Amino acid sequence: DAKTTQPTSMDCAEGRAANLPCNHSTISGNEYVYWYRQIHSQGPQYIIHGLKNNETNEMASLIITEDRKSSTLILPHATLRDTAVYYCIVTGTASKLTFGTGTRLQVTL
Amino acid sequence: SAVISQKPSRDICQRGTSLTIQCQVDSQVTMMFWYRQQPGQSLTLIATANQGSEATYESGFVIDKFPISRPNLTFSTLTVSNMSPEDSSIYLCSVKWGSTDTQYFGPGTRLTVL
Numbered sequence: 001d002a003k004t005t006q007p008t009s010m011d012c013a014e015g016r017a018a019n020l021p022c023n024h025s026t027i028s029g030n031e032y033v034y035w036y037r038q039i040h041s042q043g044p045q046y047i048i049h050g051l052k053n054n055e056t057n058e059m060a061s062l063i064i065t066e067d068r069k070s071s072t073l074i075l076p077h078a079t080l081r082d083t084a085v086y087y088c089i090v091t092g093t094a095s096k097l098t099f100g101t102g103t104r105l106q107v108t109l
Numbered sequence: 110s111a112v113i114s115q116k117p118s119r120d121i122c123q124r125g126t127s128l129t130i131q132c133q134v135d136s137q138v139t140m141m142f143w144y145r146q147q148p149g150q151s152l153t154l155i156a157t158a159n160q161g162s163e164a165t166y167e168s169g170f171v172i173d174k175f176p177i178s179r180p181n182l183t184f185s186t187l188t189v190s191n192m193s194p195e196d197s198s199i200y201l202c203s204v205k206w207g208s209t210d211t212q213y214f215g216p217g218t219r220l221t222v223l
Contacts, residue, residue, distance in 0.1 A: 043201050043214035044152065046110065096142065097212055099152040
């Protein structure tokens with residue numbers, strides 16, 4: 001599985017968009033980009049995933065660059081409940097998930 | 110998404126004892142996984158448990174320490190054997206579910222070994 005690089009931490013004001021970047025320069029053609037988040041000691045929550053097209057669901061949007069070497073998870077209107085560790089994971093669908101250290105997002109008033 | 114429950118949600122155990130953690134899913138799934146999350150760390154995969162076959166363990170994890178059962182398509186157990194304080198962690202099960210084979214996680218079992 002391709003390695004990912006994420007900032008260790010980020011802050012975001014409540015109500016503003018949170019943009020979480022992820023670099024995955026060694027991604028291969030059949031690998032997807034998955035995003036999960038973990039709210040303090042709970043089980044990780046699936047957010048979204050994509051292959052090469054941008055994706056949007058009720059939780060977030062995923063923007064993948066044309067060369068697929070990086071992506072951005074966008075939470076359009078962050079709330080305090082979005083404070084969590086966000087994990088960007090690159091893997092084939094048949095493969096296991098390998099978690100890195102993620103980005104700790106702190107949403108503030 | 111699949112609904113996953115784990116029992117117990119937390120436990121405090123004495124060193125040298127064993128604890129069996131149960132994972133129940135509301136849908137039939139082929140692949141189930143067990144993860145460990147040590148304090149302040151990220152998740153580490155322990156093993157993959159497919160129904161009808163032996164579990165596949167990741168490097169650093171052995172069957173004698175973490176025996177796994179997978180009796181049917183909705184249930185699995187992980188036993189943490191001969192526990193030591195270093196086994197204090199959150200243990201999580203997860204499943205692949207749905208048309209896109211997305212992995213979903215249970216709420217975790219917080220284990221403290223004294």
